[in-house]
Amino acid sequence: MTTALEKPAISNRGRSVPASAIRLLEGNANAAKARGVHIYHLNIGQPDIETPEYIRSRAGADTIIAYTPARGTEAVRKVMRDYYAKLGVALESSELMMTTGGSEALLFAMLACADPGDEGLVVEPMYANIRNFATIGGITLKPLAAHVDEGFKIPSAEVFARAITDRTRFVMLCNPNNPTGTVSTPDEIRAVAEVCREHRIFLIVDEVYREFVYDGRKPWSALSLEGFDDTIVVADSVSKRYSACGMRLGCIATRNAEVIGATGRMAEGRLSVPTIEQQMLEGIADLPANYMDGIVAKYQRRRDLLFAGLTSIPGVELQLPQGAFYFIARLPVGDALAFSRWMVSSFEVDGATVMLAPAAGFYLTPDLGKDEVRIAYVLVEEDLRQAVEILRLAIEAWNEP
Template identity: 40%
Template sequence: MPKISRKGALMPQSPIRKLVPYAEQAKKEGINVYHLNIGQPDIKTPEVALNAVKNNTLDTLAYSRSEGSETYRTKLTAYYKKNDIHVSANDIIITTGGSEALFFTFGSIMDPEDEVIIPEPFYANYNGFSTAQGVKVVPVVSNIESNFALPPIADFEALITPKTKAILICNPGNPTGYLYSKAEIKQLAILVKKHDLFLISDEVYREFTYDGHEHYSIMQEEGLEPNAIIIDSVSKRYSMCGARIGCIVTKNTTVLNTALKFAQARLSPPTYALLASEAALETPDSYFSEVISEYVERRNVLIEELQKIEGVKVAIPKGAFYCIVELPITDSDVFAQWLLEDFRLDNETIMVAPAAGFYSTEGLGKNQIRVAYVLNKEDLRTSVAILKVALNQYNA
């Protein structure tokens, strides 16, 4: 029998999606499942974006440019300028989601066996992208005790080898909700310039910052232009996860020209989604004010309720809409499956994401879950109440 590739065999399963069959089976049995497992906002997509697709007058659905339309990239520069990021349309390549932006970036700056240092826990698909490109992830551990703050720079420096090509951060972070400070970004900037590395910043949650904290982009850091690569997306910003439109932003022309060759090989991003994303840039600021206010309330409800459960530890998010929760259990993979297969409270249960899949170091995160607070406040209260009863039963 023909064999699959070694790369395919090593490709990790998504910790977020691998439990879907169990959730679907529970639903077939009439069970109401509260989804705390995936960052799919229930916030409505801006009407202006939806109308751009509904009311378009295209009579041929043609290819777009490989790098995305010039009109969209030009309008994006105005969006970035509002965020104190000064770039031109020629500094941007539009991709099929932030995922493809990362895939193109890895392919453009790293060869097989090269290394990328990432603070863990990190977005689980970073493992997948690195495996697909033959790149080695080198984790630097952050922890719940420090709220998942940036690990000491000495910890990063100790991991740098001749194979190291980049440091990758997510800011604000998925799955931790941590927002890196301006001082922390400056520390990383000094380090990557010292060792001639790239600094990749996944900034898809840029808008979602709380408690008066402000996002500081790596592209705001003077002198970092040759090293800095931003990964961005419309998915979370406008609640447009299904549009699959993202981008690479960098002033390093060699990186951008290389990434363009990857973009040309896949031909072009989807035309309708480009129309919607371009229109979404007209979304009024009031939309974000309302959305952020709602997420702050949801976060506060979630944290307050979780802190009432004995033996539970939770990191306080400063941004995005996720948090890591440490539970009084030994294996969250087993617990998450048990919740869907065997546990019911008034014909309801919850679906969570086991956190081990967000780590690269074997054994870490086994007693943790990631919770996405993308449900309304009442559903979040109900979900935590279900979790409390479930933990009591499970540990009994």
């Protein structure tokens, strides 16, 4: 007979997988909602744009929802190949592998490039779920810092070169960046790719926000850099681009045949990516060429509104973000976690409050980002205006002697 004392112990890995930094205050937010408080969510990046009809109308009428090939259907890899070709990146279908969202692309890419005990270099603040994937793979992440007063530019090639050890297997970048909104130039990425090539390690680039670039910047992919076929592995997703997070489709794109081979075999283990959603994704072939223009313009207006509003609050520090739909701001509140928790639990204006993501969870180095928050701008402009006013009043109230 089993007693409670003999309960099997879960793995160290299972114990150390971190909870999501973005959902940290969810319990407090749910309690506030139960009291009838309206919450403006500046904490999470769920796009509010309609998924295009071209995609939604494509769901097939199969009588059997069958498995598809592990790497994705031929048809869907062709539409992805055509998408990349329009971006100026020539890829064979065999250089593209469909994944269950960008999340699985990141996980498989990391697992294919590094063994347990190996290291990967990341720039912090970083997309927090990377830590989750690294823990699953037993990979140690070594952070290099980017700073709010420098617009969170990625460190120079020399800084990356100095940080590489015998155990380093990859550098991971996110461009455009979540959570900072920083966009790196081709020269900046090329400089890091050169260091990686020289040290025979991989450069994994998360480009799930590729199209979300502002002020006339053009979308581009690190795969368009020449001479890095064996070095660069791109993780991509349809979630943000087509406002289709629930379709759970993404891909790994790389000309490194061994990486595609390894991640393909990992994919064979999980059999298939969603079948109906792949049929739906074929609809992107019909999207007008300027489909993203209006969406990007809308996000740019939201960014401008929020930037103007937040920089008018005394003590709030941020640089104008250049891409994605997030940024990190330093707030004059000392402890951003305590402030954010208090705001969502105890502060309201006309029955409404604001939920932020405290930024410490986006850093690996303890004590960094304590007075910073990540803000996502996926709300309509009027809601963003209200949110800024509530935040202004909350900061004033918090700082009252």
